Every structure is written in structure tokens, then in C-alpha cells.
Amino acid sequence: xxxxxxxxxxxxxxxxxxxxxxxxxxxxxxxxxxxxxxxxxxxxxxxxxxxxxxxxxxxxxxxxxxxxxxxxxxxxxxxxxxxxxxxxxxxxxxxxxxxxxxxxxxxxxxxxxxxxxxxxxxxxxxxxxxxxxxxxxxxxxxxxxxxxxxxxxxxxxxxxxxxxxxxxxxxxxxxxxxxxxx
Amino acid sequence: xxxxxxxxxxxxxxxxxxxxxxxxxxxxxxxxxxxxxxxxxxxxxxxxxxxxxxxxxxxxxxxxxxxxxxxxxxxxxxxxxxxxxxxxxxxxxxxxxxxxxxxxxxxxxxxxxxxxxxxxxxxxxxxxxxxxxxxxxxxxxxxxxxxxxxxxxxxxxxxxxxxxxxxxxxxxxxxxxxxxxxxxxxxxxxxxxxxxxxxxxxxxxxxxxxxxxxxxxxxxxxxxxxxxxxxxxxxxxxxxxxxxxxxxxxxxxxxxxxxxxxxxxxxxxxxxxxxxxxxxxxxxxxxxxxxxxxxxxxxxxxxxxxxxxxxxxxxxxxxxxxxxxxxxxxxxxxxxxxxxxxxxxxxxxxxxxxxxxxxxxxxxxxxxxxxxxxxxxxxxxxxxxxxxxxxxxxxxxxxxxxxxxxxxxxxxxxxxxxxxxxxxxxxxxxxxxxxxxxxxxxxxxxxxxxxxxxxxxxxxxxxxxxxxxxxxxxxxxxxxxxxxxxxxxxxxxxxxxxxxxxxxxxxxxxxxxxxxxxxxxxxxxxxxxxxxxxxxxxxxxxxxxxxxxxxxxxxxxxxxxxxxxxxxxxxxxxxxxxxxxxxxxxxxxxxxxxxxxxxxxxxxxxxxxxxxxxxxxxxxxxxxxxxxxxxxxxxxxxxxxxxxxxxxxxxxxxxxx
Numbered sequence: 001x002x003x004x005x006x007x008x009x010x011x012x013x014x015x016x017x018x019x020x021x022x023x024x025x026x027x028x029x030x031x032x033x034x035x036x037x038x039x040x041x042x043x044x045x046x047x048x049x050x051x052x053x054x055x056x057x058x059x060x061x062x063x064x065x066x067x068x069x070x071x072x073x074x075x076x077x078x079x080x081x082x083x084x085x086x087x088x089x090x091x092x093x094x095x096x097x098x099x100x101x102x103x104x105x106x107x108x109x110x111x112x113x114x115x116x117x118x119x120x121x122x123x124x125x126x127x128x129x130x131x132x133x134x135x136x137x138x139x140x141x142x143x144x145x146x147x148x149x150x151x152x153x154x155x156x157x158x159x160x161x162x163x164x165x166x167x168x169x170x171x172x173x174x175x176x177x178x179x180x181x182x
Numbered sequence: 183x184x185x186x187x188x189x190x191x192x193x194x195x196x197x198x199x200x201x202x203x204x205x206x207x208x209x210x211x212x213x214x215x216x217x218x219x220x221x222x223x224x225x226x227x228x229x230x231x232x233x234x235x236x237x238x239x240x241x242x243x244x245x246x247x248x249x250x251x252x253x254x255x256x257x258x259x260x261x262x263x264x265x266x267x268x269x270x271x272x273x274x275x276x277x278x279x280x281x282x283x284x285x286x287x288x289x290x291x292x293x294x295x296x297x298x299x300x301x302x303x304x305x306x307x308x309x310x311x312x313x314x315x316x317x318x319x320x321x322x323x324x325x326x327x328x329x330x331x332x333x334x335x336x337x338x339x340x341x342x343x344x345x346x347x348x349x350x351x352x353x354x355x356x357x358x359x360x361x362x363x364x365x366x367x368x369x370x371x372x373x374x375x376x377x378x379x380x381x382x383x384x385x386x387x388x389x390x391x392x393x394x395x396x397x398x399x400x401x402x403x404x405x406x407x408x409x410x411x412x413x414x415x416x417x418x419x420x421x422x423x424x425x426x427x428x429x430x431x432x433x434x435x436x437x438x439x440x441x442x443x444x445x446x447x448x449x450x451x452x453x454x455x456x457x458x459x460x461x462x463x464x465x466x467x468x469x470x471x472x473x474x475x476x477x478x479x480x481x482x483x484x485x486x487x488x489x490x491x492x493x494x495x496x497x498x499x500x501x502x503x504x505x506x507x508x509x510x511x512x513x514x515x516x517x518x519x520x521x522x523x524x525x526x527x528x529x530x531x532x533x534x535x536x537x538x539x540x541x542x543x544x545x546x547x548x549x550x551x552x553x554x555x556x557x558x559x560x561x562x563x564x565x566x567x568x569x570x571x572x573x574x575x576x577x578x579x580x581x582x583x584x585x586x587x588x589x590x591x592x593x594x595x596x597x598x599x600x601x602x603x604x605x606x607x608x609x610x611x612x613x614x615x616x617x618x619x620x621x622x623x624x625x626x627x628x629x630x631x632x633x634x635x636x637x638x639x640x641x642x643x644x645x646x647x648x649x650x651x652x653x654x655x656x657x658x659x660x661x662x663x664x665x666x667x668x669x670x671x672x673x674x675x676x677x678x679x680x681x682x683x684x685x686x687x688x689x690x691x692x693x694x695x696x697x698x699x700x701x702x703x704x705x706x707x708x709x710x711x712x713x714x715x716x717x718x719x720x721x722x723x724x725x726x727x728x729x730x731x732x733x734x735x736x737x738x739x740x741x742x743x744x745x746x747x748x749x750x751x752x753x754x755x756x757x758x759x760x761x762x763x764x765x766x767x768x769x770x771x772x773x774x775x776x777x778x779x780x781x782x783x784x785x786x787x788x789x790x791x792x793x794x795x796x797x798x799x800x801x802x803x804x805x806x807x808x809x810x811x812x813x814x815x816x817x818x819x820x821x822x823x824x825x826x827x828x829x830x831x832x833x834x835x836x837x838x839x
Contacts, residue, residue, distance in 0.1 A: 009516055012455070012511065012512045012515045012516055013512045015459060015462075015463070015508045015511065015512075016505065016508035016509055016511070016512050019466075019504055019505060019508055020505070022470070022552070023497070023500070023501050023505070025552065025555055025556065026473075026477075026479060026497060026555065027497065029479050029555045029558060030477065030479060030493055030494060030497065057688070079565070079567065081422070081423075081565075081567030081568050081569065082565035082567055083424060083425070083565050083567075084565050085565065108569045112418070112686045112688075113417075113419070115688050115783075116416075116417045116418065116419075116783070119768055119769075119781070119783070120416075120417070144557065144565065145565050146565070
């Protein structure tokens with residue numbers, strides 16, 4: 001058998017190194033307390049101007065001017081393909097029942113998928129704008145789905161919640177909303 | 183009494199796994215040779231004990247023995263028998279018991295029939311199998327005992343999640359599990375080969391049928407799971423890139439790569455270290471997938487009951503087994519030479535390309551699945567979905583399919599592209615023609631267009647290795663390859679057609695209303711209540727006509743289960759040769775002047791069943807290849823026995839003289 005030039009020895013350790021990286025990552029994920037509070041650069045700043053077409057047939061689209069009509073609102077960034085959003089849906093419904101008005105931006109979504117999502121998980125939204133290229137999402141300082149912003153009556157961003165809202169965070173979100181109304 | 187017997191058998195099986203590990207390891211040393219004889223019988227008995235424990239648990243479910251906590255939590259006396267049985271593995275504990283049973287029976291099967299490998303490699307393999315089993319026995323017995331009793335005994339059980347009460351799901355998880363855990367045999371073979379430094383064509387030939395077997399089950403399991411998600415979730419989609427789906431896709435990708443590299447090793451004694459590593463990676467992906475799903479570290483629609491202790495336990499197992507195997511690989515693979523060389527244009531190179539592409543898809547899938555965890559480490563929670571997975575995986579899959587057309591036509595060791603290029607003209611022309619046709623039909627999105635263009639070419643090109651050969655004399659394993667590759671083309675056509683041509687309508691219809699979906703005319707004739715064994719439903723009666731043809735009736739339902747209380751839509755599907763009509767009955771909406779309206783979701787999906795037909799063809803191709811390999815092996819064994827017999831006779835004659 002002909003002896004062939006071998007790959008350098010260190011490459012043999014590569015799989016193990018990658019795997020140890022994976023272990024470190026998940027250990028971190030398992031141990032780390034869940035913390036969704038992040039001070040956003042955008043807090044205290046007005047919403048960038050945008051006007052999005054309607055993402056679904058039975059709700060209007062969303063423009064930045066809709067969010068500056070005197071009443072504080074929640075702005076939920078979501079998508080039908082986003083799995084945490086499914087977990088968040090009943091929580092948003094609960095927020096709506098307790099009087100929060102929720103508008104939404106659907107990120108890179110298709111009409112049919114979104115309709116299926118809303119039918120299956122409920123539709124707590126007053127309006128849903130379609131952001132097909134994440135343009136608005138990036139402009140308001142959101143990098144993922146789901147995220148929820150508290151917008152005051154003048155269209156100023158008051159609070160940013162990253163990740164899904166869990167049931168125990170409902171009172172906190174309502175408090176933030178109330179705070180923004182003062 | 184039965185649960186205690188089951189638990190006892192489980193402990194016994196675990197003890198035997200310990201014995202199998204110790205005896206197998208000691209038998210490899212000078213002093214312990216005498217122990218070699220017990221390893222195989224112990225492996226067989228261990229497998230049967232685990233199976234008996236599983237049967238005991240199934241019986242508890244069939245009897246609805248509510249004093250068993252698991253039964254009370256996951257079953258209900260009013261459930262049909264098949265779902266009582268399926269309920270056994272529709273939960274965490276039961277599915278882990280199924281896992282160790284498959285693993286035990288797999289080890290028993292290897293111990294009973296595998297005779298090709300040198301005995302030390304075999305002992306190391308069985309010891310490795312026992313070592314892995316032992317961890318899962320520990321997990322089962324210490325952190326997820328399925329036989330725990332409940333006191334006081336409740337009146338009735340909680341029932342099974344209605345989504346899981348479906349015939350497809352009764353068989354889909356066991357099929358996938360046989361695949362996942364079947365890969366543990368490839369893993370143990372790899373360990374055995376690394377320990378004894380025996381990596382060569384013999385090792386590859388011994389390992390190949392086991393890999394093929396596990397791969398067939400994985401293929402069928404994934405195909406069935408995709409169809410289940412398609413018609414049960416009522417979303418009209420067939421793949422969601424959900425972590426659980428990815429968890430089944432990743433081992434399949436690794437096993438597919440392994441399947442091809444093991445062929446190179448068997449035929450040409452090349453790619454040694456790479457094959458061994460894929461053997462380790464394939465089962466590692468099964469374990470990582472299970473961990474990601476069970477630990478609750480990722481949010482998924484398939485979420486099992488989550489217990490952080492379990493997550494840590496599985497993680498510890500992962501660290502020991504995968505870390506250990508990769509450490510062994512790092513230490514030993516350097517002493518395994520890479521084997522024979524080959525030219526850039528050769529069948530080996532095409533297979534290497536295929537391996538690199540499959541591994542890349544595996545890598546990007548793993549990255550996408552883990553990405554939410556990575557960003558969470560930096561304080562952000564995100565979800566990665568189809569907008570990432572679909573184009574990025576297609577970027578690797580499409581070139582791979584092109585090379586798949588060329589590879590089987592090339593000779594081993596070295597070839598020229600000039601020799602095969604005249605043959606390749608045919609699939610290329612087919613691709614251009616079908617791409618043009620799709621464009622003319624108005625397909626403008628890049629991926630569906632590429633898919634529609636390539637799929638017919640892949641089908642035609644996959645048959646090319648048969649050209650100029652007498653079809654009756656083509657070996658069965660070549661047929662297997664052809665059928666599997668054709669299956670990929672067929673499935674690709676279904677996928678591309680679904681995204682290019684699907685038509686969806688969402689209507690709020692009054693009784694008597696008609697609507698048009700593509701060529702279909704659909705009338706809502708009636709909505710009436712119906713009842714089943716453990717549910718009631720509103721059933722819509724739809725009268726449908728295809729292009730003015732004969733009237734057919736479809737009955738989608740909106741079912742309410744009472745144990746546990748949950749509503750879900752049961753879609754009705756109508757399959758024609760050229761596609762599927764998919765109907766879902768939604769909620770009753772606000773009545774206007776007395777007549778209620780019903781939400782109807784209607785899809786016409788041209789050629790969508792080809793996705794699953796293609797998947798099954800791929801599995802069938804694997805089956806043919808497996809059949810051929812097993813037949814070859816039996817023949818070889820028979821010839822060898824005959825030779826031994828003759829030699830014995832000759833020796834006798836010599837002595838008698």
C-alpha cells in the first residue's frame with residue numbers, strides 16, 4: 001500500500017475542539033439564568049418613519065404615524081416561522097385581554113404562512129405590517145424575533161423587550177405600558 | 183406486579199451491559215482471554231431483557247394500569263387500543279425505554295450474526311456498544327424511571343396529546359428510533375476499529391449493512407414524519423426546520439455521507455480516517471439531537487415535558503461518549519494511514535465532493551439550530567427559520583445533485599471528463615428544457631425554478647449508469663443506487679412544484695357557497711356534528727369537482743378531544759395523480775343575518791405527493807442495496823464453509839492414507 005501524505009496532526013483534534021465548544025455553549029445555556037432585559041440604544045428616541053403594507057387580509061398595515069396617536073402601544077416583532085413566537089402567542093393574547101393594544105411587524109413572512117399562524121395561535125394584533133427585507137426591524141434596533149417595544153403616545157420608544165414575553169412578565173409589561181402613558 | 187417485574191428486568195439488563203463492557207474489555211488483554219466466550223451471549227440476553235421490559239410497559243398501557251404514573255399521565259381508558267400502545271413511546275420515559283431496547287436488540291443482533299470482523303475488533307465493538315447502553319440505562323433508571331407507581335390511584339388518566347393520536351404517529355417514532363439508535367452500531371464499530379487499529383475494506387464491508395439498515399429506517403422515519411406534520415398540523419407545509427426536524431435530519435445527513443464513504447473504503451481502501459470519523463459523528467448527531475429536544479434548551483413545537491436535571495444528565499452522557507470517541511479518534515486516527523490515492527477526476531473524488539457537501543449541509547443545519555443559543559450567550563434571543571435554512575442548504579444541495587449525476591459514471595481511481603461528457607449531454611438538455619418550460623409557466627423565484635429545472639435532469643441522469651448494460655445482469659446494489667438517486671430527483675420535483683405552483687384560498691363560506699381554487703370548484707354543502715371514541719367534531723361536507731369532472735366529497739373536521747381537552751383541525755386530503763387538494767375547516771365566524779360562516783382553508787398543491795414518494799424511493803433503493811450486500815455476504819460465507827469442509831475432507835483422506 002502506498003503511503004500518502006497525511007493531513008496535519010492538529011486537524012485530528014479539530015472535531016474534539018468543536019465538540020467541546022458545543023458543550024461549553026450548552027452548559028452556559030443551561031446554567032445561565034434567563035435574562036431578557038437589555039438597555040437599547042433606541043430607548044427615548046422616536047420611531048424611524050416607515051409605512052408597511054398589510055401582512056394579512058383581515059388587519060390593516062402599519063405606519064410609524066399610527067403609533068403616535070396619543071395612546072401608548074406595544075409593537076411586537078414576530079414571524080410565523082419563528083418558534084418562540086408560538087410560545088409567546090397566548091401571552092400576547094393575555095396582554096390584549098388586559099387592555100394592551102398590540103401592533104405587529106411580521107418579518108420576512110408569506111401571507112399564507114402568516115394566516116395559518118394567526119389561525120392556529122390567535123390574532124391579538126390591531127394591525128400587522130409586512131417587513132419583507134427586515135428594513136424596519138433593523139432601523140428600530142431589533143435584531144431578532146420575537147421582540148416587543150413599548151411605544152408612547154408620541155411615537156417615542158420607551159422600552160425594548162428581547163425574546164418572547166413569558167407569562168410571569170405580563171404584569172411587568174403592563175407596568176411599562178402604563179409608565180409610558182404618563 | 184408487572185411494573186416491578188419490568189423494572190427488575192431493566193436493572194438486570196443494565197447489570198448485563200456492565201458485564202458485557204468489563205468482559206469485552208478484559209478479553210482484549212492477555213490475562214482475560216477466557217472471558218471472550220461470554221461476551222456475545224451476554225449481549226444477546228441483555229437485548230432480550232430490555233425488550234421484555236418494554237413489553238411490560240406496553241402491557242401496562244394496554245391495561246391502562248393507572249397506578250403507574252406514566253400511564254396515568256399519558257393515557258386514558260377511553261382511547262383506542264392502537265393509541266394506548268403508541269402512548270407508550272409518546273412521552274419522555276417510554277421513548278427512552280424504546281431507545282435502550284433498540285440499542286440492546288441492535289447489539290444482540292450484531293452479536294448473533296456478525297462474523298466477518300476479526301474477533302478482537304468484534305469484542306471491542308460489543309464492549310463499546312455496552313458502554314454506550316450503560317449510560318442510557320443509568321439515565322433511564324436514575325432520572326426517568328418509566329415504572330414509577332402512583333398513590334393514590336387516580337380515577338382516570340390524562341390522555342395522549344390529540345396531535346399524537348394519529349396512525350402515522352404510532353409508527354413514526356419507533357421507525358426513527360431504530361434509525362437513530364441503529365447508528366450506535368456504526369459508532370461502536372468505529373470505536374472497535376480505533377481501539378484495535380483495524381480500519382480497512384473488511385471493516386467497511388462489515389459495517390456497511392448496519393449503516394444501510396439504520397439509514398433506511400431514518401429515511402422512512404423522516405419521510406413519514408414530514409407527511410405527518412403536513413396533514414396533522416393543518417398548515418399545508420411539509421418541512422418547518424423545527425429543532426426536532428433538524429434533529430432527525432442531521433443524523434440522516436451524516437449517515438448518508440457515511441454510506442458513501444464506507445463504499446469508497448470497501449471498494450478502494452481509501453478515506454479511512456474520514457469514514458471512522460463519520461461513524462462517530464452519525465450517532466453523535468442522534469445523541470445531540472435527542473439532547474437538544476429533551477433538555478428544553480431550544481424551544482420547539484415538539485417539546486417533551488422538560489426537566490433541567492434530565493438536560494444535565496444527557497449532557498454528561500454526551501460529553502463522555504462523544505468527547506471520549508473524538509479523543510480516541512484524535513489519538514488513534516494518526517496511526518491509521520489514509521489509504522489508497524486517487525485522481526481528481528474519479529469516482530472517489532465525486533464521492534468526496536458528495537461527502538463535503540453533505541457535511542456542509544449538516545454543519546449549516548447544526549449552526550442554524552444552535553444559533554439561538556449562541557446569541558443567547560451574548561444576551562439576545564432570536565429564532566432562525568426557513569429564510570436562513572432553505573436557501574443556504576439549497577446552495578450546497580443543488581451542486582451536490584449535479585455531481586451525483588457525474589459520479590456514478592466515472593471509473594474508480596482515475597478517469598477523464600471527456601469520456602463521460604457525451605453521456606451527460608442528455609440530462610443537461612433535459613434540465614435546460616424543463617427550466618425553460620418552468621420559466622414559460624411563470625415561475626420566477628430562483629429556488630423553485632432551479633429545482634424544477636434540475637429535477638427531471640436528475641431523474642434522467644440517475645438512470646444513465648444502466649445504459650448499455652443487460653438489465654437482468656445489473657447487480658442489485660447498482661439498482662439500489664439508481665432507485666435512490668431517482669427518488670431524490672422525484673422528491674426535488676415535488677418540493678419545487680409545491681413552492682412554485684401551490685394555490686391557497688382562505689374563505690369564510692356560508693352553507694351552499696362555492697369557490698374556485700386552481701382547477702377545483704369547491705362547495706360547502708353542510709356542516710354537522712359527529713362523534714368519535716374520545717372526541718366530538720364539527721364536520722364540513724365539501725363537494726369538489728376537478729375541472730368540471732365528477733363530484734367528490736371531502737370531510738375536514740374541527741375536532742374537540744376531551745382527554746386532554748383540546749381542539750384541533752383534522753384536514754381532509756384528496757390525492758390525484760397530479761397533486762393534492764388540501765382542505766381545513768376552521769372556526770365558525772360571526773353570523774351575518776342568521777347564516778353562520780365557516781372559515782375554510784383550501785390548497786391545491788400540484789405534484790406535492792412526489793416529495794414523499796421520492797423519499798420512499800430513496801429508502802427502497804437503500805433496501806435493494808442492503809438486500810444485495812446481505813446476499814453477497816451469505817454467498818461468501820457459504821463458499822467459505824464449503825471450502826473449509828473440502829479442506830477437512832482432504833485432510834482426513836491424507837491422514838487415512
